Structures are given as C-alpha cells and as structure tokens.
Amino acid sequence: MVLLSGQIHADEVNIDVPFELLELVGDVEYGEYLASDCKTCHKADGESGGIPNIYGKSMGELITALYxxxxxxxxxxxxxxxxxxxxxxxxxxxxxxxxxxxxxEE
Amino acid sequence: MKLDRRNFIGTSAAIAAAMAAPTVMASGKPRVVVVGGGAGGATAARYIAKDSKGAIDVTLVEPTRNYYTCFFSNLYIGGFRSLDSIGHSYGNLATEYGINVVHDWAVGIDRGSKTVTLAGGATLNYDRLILSPGIDFIDGSVEGWSINAQNKMPHAYKAGSQTELLKAQIEAVPQGGVFAMVAPPNPYRCPPGPYERVSMIAHLLKYHANNPTAKIIVADPKPKFSKMGLFQEGWGSHYSGMIDWIGSEFGGGNVSVDPDAMTVTIDGEVTKVDACNVIPAMKAGRICEIAGITEGNWAPVSGHTMQSRVDENIHVLGDASAQGDMPKSGYSANSQAKVAAMAVRGALTGSKVFPAKFSNTCWSLVHTNDGVKVGATYEATDEKIAKIDGFVSKTGEAADLRKATYQESIGWYSGITADMFG
Known part of the structure; x- marks a missing residue:
C-alpha cells in the first residue's frame, strides 16, 4: 500500500482499520469542505517537494492512512x-x- | 473537538439558523468584494468563485500586479530561493475563475450604502465585503524610525522591493561589520519570521557574502519568542559567535534608531551599524480603521464565520483580524478564508454551512536542510478561535528528519500558492 507520508510506507507498519470504519458511508459534501484543509499543502496536480500526492488514492488507502x-x-x-x-x-x-x-476524472 | 454525526447536524443547523437569510437581489447576482490579494483574500475570492459556480459576482481589489509572498521571502534573503519564485500574478484568478481582478487601492468604505471606493475613483457595491489587508505599522513605535526611513532601514515585512533592498544592504556589509535587527512586540505577522530571518541573514553573510566575521545584533522587546530553543540551538551550531540576541530582560525593548547616522541605541548603548532591519509594531491594514471596524489595533471577528463583530456584512481575514488563538500567518489566513468563503456562500446562496475548522503550521529554515516547524488545530467557540491540539519540532532532532521537514515546507509553499492563485 502506498502511504501519505514520505518517511514510511504503510506496508512497513501494521494498520488494522476497524471494520466499522471501513463500512461507514461518508458525506461527500462535508468531505469537500474538510478536504479544503488538505489542499493547503497537497496540490491537486500531484506530489510537490516533501508533500505526497493524495489525489487518485482509493477510499481504502485514504481511510487506512488517516486512521x-x-x-x-x-x-x-x-x-x-x-x-x-x-x-x-x-x-x-x-x-x-x-x-x-x-x-x-475518469 | 470530535463530532459525532448527531452533534454535527445539530451544530450546523444552529449555525445555519444564526446566519442571515439568503440575500434576495432585486436584479443580478449577489456581489462579493474582496480587499487584499494575499493568503486570505486570494484564497477567499478563489473559493467563493469556484464553489458558487458563477452564482456570485466576485471582485478582488489588490494594488500589486505581481504579488510577492511574505512567507519564503526570508529564504530569498538566505540564498535558497529566487525572488521570481515567490512572485505570483492574478491571471489565473481572472481567466480560470472569472474573478474581476482590480489593481487599485481601496481607500474608502461606506458601510451604510455598502460601497468600497478605490483610489482611482471607482465605486464598488457589495452584499458581502471581505477585508484581508494584512498589516500596517504603528507610527512612532520605534523611536527615530518612520516609513520615510524605510530605504535606510528597511522593514522588509511586506515582501518585494523592501526584501531586495534589505538583502542588498546586508551583502554590502563590510568584513566584520555589524547588522542590527529591531524585532517587533507581540502580536505581529509571522511569529517565527524575525528569527528565521536572523538565521537566513547569518547564512547570507557566512556563505554568500563571504563575511563570517560579521556580527548580528537583535534588539527584542520580548523575553522569549516562537521556536526559541530551536533557533538558539541552530544559531549555536551553524553560526557560532555571529548572533547576539538581546531580549527585554537585557534592555532589548529600550531601543531607538538614527537612520541618518546609521546608529542603533540599545538600553543607552550606541552602536554604529552597517545595515539595519527595523520591524515596527503592527496593526491591522489601514482600510480596517477606515471601515470603522477595529478595536485597538485589530478588527475583532467571530470565529464561526470570520464576520466582523461590528458589521455582519464584513468578514476580516488573516493578520488584520483579532480572532483568538491562531498566529498571524499566511497558513492561518488561508485556513480562515475557507471558513469565510463557506459562510459567505451560505448567506448569499443558501449553500450548506459546516462547523468551522482551522489549522496552521509554520515551517522555518535555520540552515541548509535544517527545517523546523510548529503547528496547531483550532475550532470556533462563541468567544474566539480556540486551540485544540499542537506540536513543535524538538531540539536535537536527526539531520534526516530536519531535511524532511524542509522538504515538506517546499511542498507546502507549492500547495498553498496553488490554493491561493489557482
């Protein structure tokens, strides 16, 4: 799994995300507002300097990383x-x- | 604060109810005027235009055509960035987002008729006004210095020609000469800024100007400062013997300057200097005073929406606002702009409004690949923007972590400027 930190990869650590979290259905509109905070550092067009790209990651990857x-x-x-x-x-x-x-995008 | 869904719906409904009903225009679209095209104003204009999908008319008033960010301007002084790399134009905001970008000064605000007057004579009507003018200096706060002396002793606290001038003057310091900084009292723009600047000036003198015997004196009216332990650790290891910081306990606040004689007097002791950076005490950009929305030096706002406590049709962002616990920084202004943009859209088009969330991180460069950072998250209470959680780099960190922190700051610069200018 690809990770959001430049320093460590998720496959090097063991992350057991609770099943209930993976099952939750997210509110997209609220997610858009919350994501505005991410966009201060994470550029929409990909990786920049020491800040990794978070666009195009699957739901599972993002949930695992944030958890x-x-x-x-x-x-x-x-x-x-x-x-x-x-x-x-x-x-x-x-x-x-x-x-x-x-x-x-697809 | 952790919200469960039930709490969250309750809070957002309460906020939506507390806000004014959507403005119904007799004709045409609702109008937003944004004054100031920095981290607060440019971000707010872009988010309102982008998220309202053309339903709101957005005008951005900013005097400069090429805007130099104050953040990373110290890295230009230190030789790590070109000036061009911190300059940005407003072309994308006009062409990609349909924002009406007006390069002029806002010189008058009539809150009754909801109009902004520009220096060029034009008048702009608004339904909501966003003021993000940054800082101005308090006259007479450093004895002997005034804005008329800014060429002899630059402040370089608004980036651009002042930053170039300061760098050129430091490069001209003779071998073993003296540079002095007069640091500002709290609160001021970018708490670690003066100390990152000291680090970058030491770097410039030592490595680029071939002047490692030059001395740096800092007269400071404060007993301590942001990331003090981290900076002092770096000054000791990278610039040993170059930097003499004189805090308030040692008379650093008892300072006057003579720009004609190029002297700085600290606690009665007169020193001849070869270059001097005076960073005066600060207040909200003057347009906030003109609008009549300041109390003391700053414009108080509600943390829920960034609305002025004096006039609900005006939102104040960034350095100019008195909001509570957030530091005055570009990151803070960018974070506040998103909350204000959401609130303005909610008020003017009835779009959904969520509880305000804020964050800030300030990265500073001490030396090549030696980056440090401090950050926090915040929420809105009825009283203020209140800190939730925070962190700061530790002294003695490994070199690879410091390098990663610096790399992170480069990514952040790229991200936030894309978030501001599109």
Missing amino acids: GYREKIIPNPVMQMQAGRLSDEEIAALAAYFEILINW
Missing part, C-alpha cells in the same frame, strides 16, 4: 495533528470525497 495517523501508528506530527481531530464519520467523508474526484 494510521490518527492513532499515531504512522509518524509525522502535522498529519497526526490533522487526523487527530477527525471522527470516524469525518474520515469516511474525506475518503468519499476524494473517491468521487477520481471518478470525475
């Missing part, structure tokens, strides 16, 4: 802080929004 940061399994203080305030519903909303972006 991994929130639970402080994956290092990086900025992302641990950003994900740290996200509820399960908000993680699902973000993942749903980014998934829809992929489908639009």
Whole structure:
C-alpha cells in the first residue's frame, strides 16, 4: 500500500482499520469542505517537494492512512495533528470525497 | 473537538439558523468584494468563485500586479530561493475563475450604502465585503524610525522591493561589520519570521557574502519568542559567535534608531551599524480603521464565520483580524478564508454551512536542510478561535528528519500558492 507520508510506507507498519470504519458511508459534501484543509499543502496536480500526492488514492488507502495517523501508528506530527481531530464519520467523508474526484476524472 | 454525526447536524443547523437569510437581489447576482490579494483574500475570492459556480459576482481589489509572498521571502534573503519564485500574478484568478481582478487601492468604505471606493475613483457595491489587508505599522513605535526611513532601514515585512533592498544592504556589509535587527512586540505577522530571518541573514553573510566575521545584533522587546530553543540551538551550531540576541530582560525593548547616522541605541548603548532591519509594531491594514471596524489595533471577528463583530456584512481575514488563538500567518489566513468563503456562500446562496475548522503550521529554515516547524488545530467557540491540539519540532532532532521537514515546507509553499492563485 502506498502511504501519505514520505518517511514510511504503510506496508512497513501494521494498520488494522476497524471494520466499522471501513463500512461507514461518508458525506461527500462535508468531505469537500474538510478536504479544503488538505489542499493547503497537497496540490491537486500531484506530489510537490516533501508533500505526497493524495489525489487518485482509493477510499481504502485514504481511510487506512488517516486512521494510521490518527492513532499515531504512522509518524509525522502535522498529519497526526490533522487526523487527530477527525471522527470516524469525518474520515469516511474525506475518503468519499476524494473517491468521487477520481471518478470525475475518469 | 470530535463530532459525532448527531452533534454535527445539530451544530450546523444552529449555525445555519444564526446566519442571515439568503440575500434576495432585486436584479443580478449577489456581489462579493474582496480587499487584499494575499493568503486570505486570494484564497477567499478563489473559493467563493469556484464553489458558487458563477452564482456570485466576485471582485478582488489588490494594488500589486505581481504579488510577492511574505512567507519564503526570508529564504530569498538566505540564498535558497529566487525572488521570481515567490512572485505570483492574478491571471489565473481572472481567466480560470472569472474573478474581476482590480489593481487599485481601496481607500474608502461606506458601510451604510455598502460601497468600497478605490483610489482611482471607482465605486464598488457589495452584499458581502471581505477585508484581508494584512498589516500596517504603528507610527512612532520605534523611536527615530518612520516609513520615510524605510530605504535606510528597511522593514522588509511586506515582501518585494523592501526584501531586495534589505538583502542588498546586508551583502554590502563590510568584513566584520555589524547588522542590527529591531524585532517587533507581540502580536505581529509571522511569529517565527524575525528569527528565521536572523538565521537566513547569518547564512547570507557566512556563505554568500563571504563575511563570517560579521556580527548580528537583535534588539527584542520580548523575553522569549516562537521556536526559541530551536533557533538558539541552530544559531549555536551553524553560526557560532555571529548572533547576539538581546531580549527585554537585557534592555532589548529600550531601543531607538538614527537612520541618518546609521546608529542603533540599545538600553543607552550606541552602536554604529552597517545595515539595519527595523520591524515596527503592527496593526491591522489601514482600510480596517477606515471601515470603522477595529478595536485597538485589530478588527475583532467571530470565529464561526470570520464576520466582523461590528458589521455582519464584513468578514476580516488573516493578520488584520483579532480572532483568538491562531498566529498571524499566511497558513492561518488561508485556513480562515475557507471558513469565510463557506459562510459567505451560505448567506448569499443558501449553500450548506459546516462547523468551522482551522489549522496552521509554520515551517522555518535555520540552515541548509535544517527545517523546523510548529503547528496547531483550532475550532470556533462563541468567544474566539480556540486551540485544540499542537506540536513543535524538538531540539536535537536527526539531520534526516530536519531535511524532511524542509522538504515538506517546499511542498507546502507549492500547495498553498496553488490554493491561493489557482
């Protein structure tokens, strides 16, 4: 699995995302608002400097990464802080929004 | 704050109810005027235009055609960035987003008739006005300095020609000469900014100007500053013997300058300097005073919507606002702009409004590949924007982590400027 941190790959750490979180249906409109916070650093057209690309990632990848940061399994203080305030519903909303972006592009 | 869905729906419904009913226009689209094209204003204009999909008429008033970001301007001084790389035009906002970009100064605001007057004489009508003018300086805050002296002793706290001038003056410091900085009192734009600048000036002197025996004196009216331990660690390891920081406990606040004689007097001791950077005390950009929405030096706002506490038809973003716990930074202004854009769209078109969320991170460069950062998340309470959680880099971090932090800041610059200018 590809990860959102430049420092570690998710396949190097073991992230067991709770089934209930993976099952949640996210609110896309809320996800779009929440995603505006991501866009300060993550450019829409891909990777830049030390900030990885998050566009085109699958819902599962995004949920796993955000959960991994929130639970402080994956290092990086900025992302641990950003994900740290996200509820399960908000993680699902973000993942749903980014998934829809992929489908639009296709 | 963690919201479950039930809480979240309750909060957003309450906020939606608290906001004014959608404005019904007799004719034409609702109009938003944004004053100031920096991290707050450019972002707000872009998000309103983008997300309203043409339903709102957006005018952006910004005097400069080529905008230089204050963030990363220290890296230009240090030799890490070109000036061109921190300059941005408004072409995309006009062509891609349909924003009416007006290069002029806003000089008058009539809150009764909801109009903005420009220096060129034109008048703009608004349904909502967004003021994001950044900072101005408080006259007389540094004895002996005024804006008339800004060529002899630049502030370089609005980026562009001032930054170029300061860099050129530092490059001209003779071998073993003296550079002085007069640091500002709280609150001011970019809390770590003066200290990143000290680091970058030391870097410029030591590596680019071939002047490692030059001295840097910092007169500071504060007893401590942002990321102090991290900066002092870096100054000791990279620029040993070059930097003398004089805090308020040692008379750093008792300072006057003589730009004609090129002297700086700190706690009664007169020093001849070869270059001097005076960063005066700050206040909200003057247009906020003209609008009559300031209390003291800043414009108080509600954290829920960034609306002025004085006039609900005006939102104030970024450095000019008094909002609570967020530092005055480009990242903060960009974050606040998204909340304001959502609130303005909600008020003018009835679109959905979610609870305000904010964040900020300030990266600073101390030396080549030696980056540090501090950040926090925030939420809106009725009283203010309140801090939830935060972090700061640690002293003694490994070199590869510091390098990754610097790389991250380069990515952030690229991201935020794309978020501002499209």
